[in-house]
Each structure stands twice: as C-alpha cells, then as structure tokens.
Amino acid sequence: MCILVDxxxxxxxxxxxxxxxxxxxxxxxxxxxxVMAGVTPGKGGQEVxxxxxxxxxxxxxxxxxxxxxxxxxxxxxxxxxxIAAGLxxxxxxxxxxxxxxxxxxxxLAADRGVSIIGPDTAGVISPGRCKLGVHPHRLFxxxxxxxxxxxxxxxxxxxxxxxxxxxxxxxxxxxxxxxMWGLTQVDALEMFEGDDETDGIVLLGEIGGTMExxxxxxxxxxxxxxxxxxxxxxxxxxGERMGHAGAIIQHGRGLADGKIRALRxxxxxxxxxxxxxxxxxxxxx
Amino acid sequence: xxxxxFQAKELFAKHGIKIPRGRVVDTPxxxxxxxxxxxxxxxxxxxxQVGGRGLAGGVKFARNPEEAKELASGILGGTLKKExxxxxxxxxxxxxxxxxxxxxxxxxxxxxxxxxxxxxGGVDIESIALEHPKEIVKEEVDPSIGLTDFGARRIAKxxxxxxxxxxxxxxxxxxxxxxxxxYDATLVEANPLALAADGSFIAVDxxxxxxxxxxxxxxxxxxxxGTHKKIPSEGAxxxxxxxxxxxxxxxxxxxGNIGIIADGAGTGMLTLDLTxxxxxxxxxxxxxxxxxxxxxxxxxxxxxxxxxxxCVLLIxxxxxxxxxxxxxKGITSxxxxxxxxxxxxxxxxxxxxxxxxxxxxxxxxxxxxVDSFDNIxxxxxxxxxxxxxx
Numbered sequence: 001m002c003i004l005v006d007x008x009x010x011x012x013x014x015x016x017x018x019x020x021x022x023x024x025x026x027x028x029x030x031x032x033x034x035v036m037a038g039v040t041p042g043k044g045g046q047e048v049x050x051x052x053x054x055x056x057x058x059x060x061x062x063x064x065x066x067x068x069x070x071x072x073x074x075x076x077x078x079x080x081x082x083i084a085a086g087l088x089x090x091x092x093x094x095x096x097x098x099x100x101x102x103x104x105x106x107x108l109a110a111d112r113g114v115s116i117i118g119p120d121t122a123g124v125i126s127p128g129r130c131k132l133g134v135h136p137h138r139l140f141x142x143x144x145x146x147x148x149x150x151x152x153x154x155x156x157x158x159x160x161x162x163x164x165x166x167x168x169x170x171x172x173x174x175x176x177x178x179x180m181w182g183l184t185q186v187d188a189l190e191m192f193e194g195d196d197e198t199d200g201i202v203l204l205g206e207i208g209g210t211m212e213x214x215x216x217x218x219x220x221x222x223x224x225x226x227x228x229x230x231x232x233x234x235x236x237x238x239g240e241r242m243g244h245a246g247a248i249i250q251h252g253r254g255l256a257d258g259k260i261r262a263l264r265x266x267x268x269x270x271x272x273x274x275x276x277x278x279x280x281x282x283x284x285x
Numbered sequence: 286x287x288x289x290x291f292q293a294k295e296l297f298a299k300h301g302i303k304i305p306r307g308r309v310v311d312t313p314x315x316x317x318x319x320x321x322x323x324x325x326x327x328x329x330x331x332x333x334q335v336g337g338r339g340l341a342g343g344v345k346f347a348r349n350p351e352e353a354k355e356l357a358s359g360i361l362g363g364t365l366k367k368e369x370x371x372x373x374x375x376x377x378x379x380x381x382x383x384x385x386x387x388x389x390x391x392x393x394x395x396x397x398x399x400x401x402x403x404x405x406g407g408v409d410i411e412s413i414a415l416e417h418p419k420e421i422v423k424e425e426v427d428p429s430i431g432l433t434d435f436g437a438r439r440i441a442k443x444x445x446x447x448x449x450x451x452x453x454x455x456x457x458x459x460x461x462x463x464x465x466x467x468y469d470a471t472l473v474e475a476n477p478l479a480l481a482a483d484g485s486f487i488a489v490d491x492x493x494x495x496x497x498x499x500x501x502x503x504x505x506x507x508x509x510x511g512t513h514k515k516i517p518s519e520g521a522x523x524x525x526x527x528x529x530x531x532x533x534x535x536x537x538x539x540x541g542n543i544g545i546i547a548d549g550a551g552t553g554m555l556t557l558d559l560t561x562x563x564x565x566x567x568x569x570x571x572x573x574x575x576x577x578x579x580x581x582x583x584x585x586x587x588x589x590x591x592x593x594x595x596c597v598l599l600i601x602x603x604x605x606x607x608x609x610x611x612x613x614k615g616i617t618s619x620x621x622x623x624x625x626x627x628x629x630x631x632x633x634x635x636x637x638x639x640x641x642x643x644x645x646x647x648x649x650x651x652x653x654x655v656d657s658f659d660n661i662x663x664x665x666x667x668x669x670x671x672x673x674x675x
Binding site: 106180242247 | 548558
C-alpha cells in the first residue's frame with residue numbers, strides 16, 4: 001500500500017489543454033498514471049477525451065482523483081466543480097488563489113468529506129505506481145519512506161537524496177505553500193502511520209505559522225514510526241515573506257528554532273540539510 | 286497589499302462608517318489651508334504603509350493652522366521606518382469618550398472570517414491580548430451565512446455596550462465585514478474606533494489589507510493604488526521595485542556578497558540556510574516560484590547582478606513544473622547579451638540544475654560554455670569558495 005494514490009487511481013486532469021497541463025499530462029501518462037480524461041471548457045474532444053464539464057468526464061470514464069492546472073483566478077471554481085462531480089481527492093496546483101476563494105472551497109470540501117491537496121502544491125506521487133503531480137519522477141524510487149512537504153522543490157531535493165542512497169519512497173505528499181491548507185502535516189502523518197508499506201517518515205517544514213508545532217504534538221502521542229525532519233528558513237530575516245504565503249517570521253513568532261525544539265522534544269530527529277536525512281533514517285530503521 | 290489610511294477611510298465612508306473630516310495633501314501650504322477650513326485642532330498623519338507609525342513619530346497634533354504647517358514640514362519629505370513620506374492626512378482631532386477596537390480578518394486555521402472586538406482600543410491587538418486578554422471578543426463567522434445582525438449585536442454586547450451604542454457598534458461591524466467580502470480584504474480594522482459624545486462611532490484610524498491574488502476582481506481599485514507608487518531612483522529600493530515589476534515572487538537583500546536565485550520558496554530557503562551553514566554571506570534571496578520561464582530568470586539575473594555587492598551568483602534550480610531546458614535558455618540568453626555590455630558585471634556564476642528535462646538543460650548550458658552541478662552541496666561549496674577569494 002501507499003497513501004492517497006496508487007496504481008488503480010483513476011485521474012481526471014483539469015486544464016488539460018494548456019501548455020503546462022498538456023505537457024504534465026503526457027509525463028503522467030508515460031509514468032503509468034491512469035489518466036482517464038481531461039477537462040477544458042470550450043475545448044472538448046482531443047487525444048485523451050476532453051470534456052467541457054468535470055461531471056461529464058467522470059460519468060463517461062469514471063474518476064477518483066483530479067489534478068487541476070487551472071490558474072489562480074479560476075482555480076476555486078474548478079475545485080467546486082470537482083467536489084460537485086463527486087471526486088474524492090482534489091489536487092490544486094495553482095499559486096495565487098484568492099484566500100476567500102480557498103476558504104469557500106475548504107468549507108465545502110469539509111462538509112462533503114473531500115480531501116483537498118494544496119493549493120500551490122506539486123501534488124502527490126506514489127513512486128512506481130501513480131503520479132498525481134508535476135514531480136521530476138526520475139528523482140523518485142519505490143520504497144518505504146513517506147515524505148511530507150510544504151514545498152514541492154524541497155521534496156524533490158530530499159527524495160533525490162533518499163533515492164541516491166537506496167531509500168525509496170512509499171508516497172511523497174506536497175501539502176502546499178499555504179497559508180491555508182487542505183491536507184495538513186498531521187493528516188499525512190496519520191495516513192503514513194497507518195500505512196503498512198511506510199517504515200519511516202520524513203517531515204519537511206518551514207518557518208511561519210504553527211503547523212510544525214502541531215505536527216510535533218501529534219507525533220508525541222500518535223506516531224510510532226521514526227520521523228526525521230528538516231525545517232528550512234533558519235537564516236531567514238524577520239518580517240520578510242520568503243516566497244510561500246505562510247513563510248514569514250512575525251513579531252518573533254514562526255521561527256525555525258521553536259519548531260525544531262518542539263519536534264526534538266517529541267522525539268523527532270531534526271537535521272540541517274537533505275544529505276543527512278538518508279543516514280539518520282537508515283540508523284533509525 | 287496594505288492601503289494607505291486615507292484610502293482605507295474612503296472605503297469606510299463609502300460603507301457608512303463615520304470618519305473624521307479631513308483631506309490628504311502633499312505640501313505644508315495645503316496643510317495650512319485645510320487646517321483653516323476645518324477651523325478646529327487637527328491631527329497631521331504621515332501616510333505610510335508600515336505599521337507602528339504613531340510610536341515612530343508619524344502622528345502629530347496641532348492647535349492652529351500655523352502649528353499644523355510646522356509639524357507637516359517636519360514630516361513631509363522625510364522617511365518613517367525607511368518609507369518615504371510624501372503625503373499627510375490632515376483631519377479634525379476627535380474628542381474621544383472611549384476607544385474601541387473593531388476588526389474583521391481571515392482565520393487561516395479555522396478557514397473562516399473572524400470578528401475581533403474590544404473595549405480596549407487605541408493600542409494594537411497584540412498589546413490588548415497581552416494586557417487584557419479577557420477583554421477581546423472573537424467570533425467566527427460562517428462564510429456561507431455571513432455576519433448576521435444578531436451576531437453583530439451579540440459581539441457588541443460582549444464588548445460591554447448597551448442600547449443605542451450597542452446598535453451602532455453592531456452596524457459598524459457589519460460594514461467592516463462587507464468591506465472584507467466586497468474587496469477581497471484579508472484584514473479590515475477600525476482602531477481606535479472612537480465613541481463620540483453623540484453616541485456615534487468614528488473610525489479615527491483605518492487599516493485595510495487587500496489580497497493581491499484577487500486583484501483581477503478589483504482592477505480599478507488596484508490600478509489606482511499603483512499610481513500612488515513611485516519607482517525609486519537607485520540602489521536596493523530600485524532593484525526591489527524592478528523585481529516587483531518583473532513579477533519576481535520574492536526579492537530580498539540581506540547584506541552579504543553572494544546572490545541566490547532559486548526556483549521555489551522551500552528550495553530557496555534551503556539554499557540560504559546551507560550557504561550560511563557553509564560560511565557564505567548571502568546578499569540576495571531571489572526566488573522565482575515553481576513556474577518560472579526563460580524571461581523571468583533572465584530578468585532576475587539582470588537585477589541581482591546589477592547589485593555591485595554581489596560577487597558570486599548561485600543559481601539553484603530543481604524543477605518539477607519548471608523545465609530545465611527553459612531555465613538554461615534564460616541563463617544563456619542573459620550571458621550572451623552580457624558580452625555586449627560595456628560594463629560587464631564582475632560576478633562569477635555557479636549553476637546547479639536538476640529535475641524536469643535536466644539533460645537537455647545541461648546540454649544547452651554546456652554548448653554556451655557553462656558548467657553546471659547536479660549536487661546542491663557541491664554548488665554551494667563552490668560558490669562559497671569563490672566568494673571567499675572575492
């Protein structure tokens with residue numbers, strides 16, 4: 001097993017005819033992802049069947065999950081369409097989605113029991129089985145490490161280090177850059193703890209907010225598998241937004257130090273960089 | 286984006302919230318005129334976007350027009366917390382019976398709007414939280430229902446208001462809430478919200494932060510805000526302004542000699558951390574987001590390398606959506622143009638690429654005579670070593 005997506009996940013691609021959407025769909029198909037259909041309003045009918053409406057794509061092809069390449073201004077409406085069409089897992093890759101739009105999507109998703117990943121995420125990959133995302137998949141390898149990351153690129157960097165040292169990954173989840181998240185670190189930790197294929201967990205966090213502190217609290221009470229963590233932004237200046245909407249130290253809050261202390265006190269092994277992760281993990285397994 | 290006080294007050298007035306009489310002006314002479322017109326003691330308030338204006342000396346009170354002019358001369362043309370002050374808001378000084386706090390914001394964890402109110406206004410909410418934590422009322426709003434009349438009245442009651450005062454405080458809260466929704470704001474705050482002798486509430490200060498991601502829904506408002514912005518003439522602030530104009534997501538100068546360009550926030554912060562760990566002194570933190578294109582990286586290189594303090598530029602890219610062939614094209618395009626420049630930048634460039642289409646990217650770089658690393662640590666060690674040698 002792995003979490004969230006596997007070999008049988010039937011995928012719908014929203015925004016499939018754009019430059020990014022069409023390229024990434026090809027990569028996902030090459031990887032073996034079961035891309036059933038795509039949706040772009042006004043562009044119905046191409047190589048993979050393309051529909052104007054998500055509900056039509058799902059009705060005629062089936063579908064469990066959707067990855068959306070729809071840009072920020074329209075991303076929320078696209079997600080509402082996915083929820084209305086009954087899809088259970090929605091990956092929103094877009095950056096720059098208005099926060100009040102995100103809020104409305106999250107509320108409806110919570111009411112309907114739909115999992116949202118993102119926004120501003122690289123998606124999720126279960127190496128060797130399913131790629132519902134934009135990962136450079138050659139850096140990934142099937143195996144027993146679950147990876148949770150706010151940043152897409154940081155998850156590539158760490159998976160590269162794991163793969164090069166022979167440690168494959170069960171699933172790599174990008175939860176997104178915030179400041180409002182669907183799936184959280186705690187949600188992903190819970191899934192990995194319950195997944196029999198995952199032997200160890202890598203948690204990649206960053207400055208700002210309190211999610212890492214909450215993850216630490218959760219790990220203390222509920223996670224028996226070894227957890228190795230890396231928190232980036234240790235040298236970030238106060239008061240500057242470092243790129244993700246949530247990555248900012250304000251009034252001395254959200255500092256890396258506090259997160260590292262919280263994680264260490266919960267028994268997590270915190271390292272300074274990607275190359276230490278495989279060695280520490282091997283020692284703990 | 287934070288609005289200037291006078292802009293926020295215009296929106297308040299449009300939505301029925303009382304504000305002091307006054308006008309925004311940019312010369313001391315105009316200050317005299319407006320103060321004469323008002324005919325009462327006035328407040329002269331620097332129009333800046335940074336917080337903590339009052340403590341930094343940006344708000345002064347004058348008993349007569351001449352005094353107002355003198356105070357304004359001291360504020361106009363100066364800086365406040367590193368921000369240029371080219372306008373002041375001159376308005377009547379309100380005789381205050383009591384100061385309240387009323388604000389609406391988005392609670393990211395609860396994923397809902399939240400109303401915050403207190404009878405201890407006049408200082409920032411953090412200070413109220415520290416000194417009088419029990420006197421802050423916080424109420425979550427169900428976004429699908431909105432702030433109801435009775436919900437607003439309940440908050441007003443909890444703040445300790447009765448009768449007409451309670452009713453007019455509740456109406457003010459409803460106005461703040463409709464501004465939050467109507468303009469895609471993330472924060473709308475009246476503090477102090479002054480209770481006047483006649484029982485009405487007046488927003489003595491106003492703060493609105495807009496969600497830039499929603500600017501496409503409020504084009505007119507945003508373009509008007511843009512016209513108030515001046516492009517600085519040189520130095521760090523010029524580079525920052527150019528980066529903003531080129532839509533580079535993050536550009537920060539830190540005071541060292543190594544420039545960093547990365548393609549994402551997480552990998553950018555990692556590069557910054559590891560470079561510092563290796564003894565490097567970082568000058569520029571420039572992050573392009575996960576969806577860069579050749580033009581964006583070329584523009585970023587131009588801006589980072591126009592800074593004379595940068596003696597080594599470290600480009601660290603690990604692409605998913607970002608294609609390394611495209612990034613390589615941007616890098617080589619910059620380098621080929623640089624050869625034609627009269628004053629070639631003296632900085633050395635270290636490139637690391639990995640991820641989507643990296644072989645193609647490496648080939649393009651190689652053909653242009655640029656070596657590239659695959660391993661992040663090797664690239665950082667190289668950059669730090671070069672920077673040490675100066």
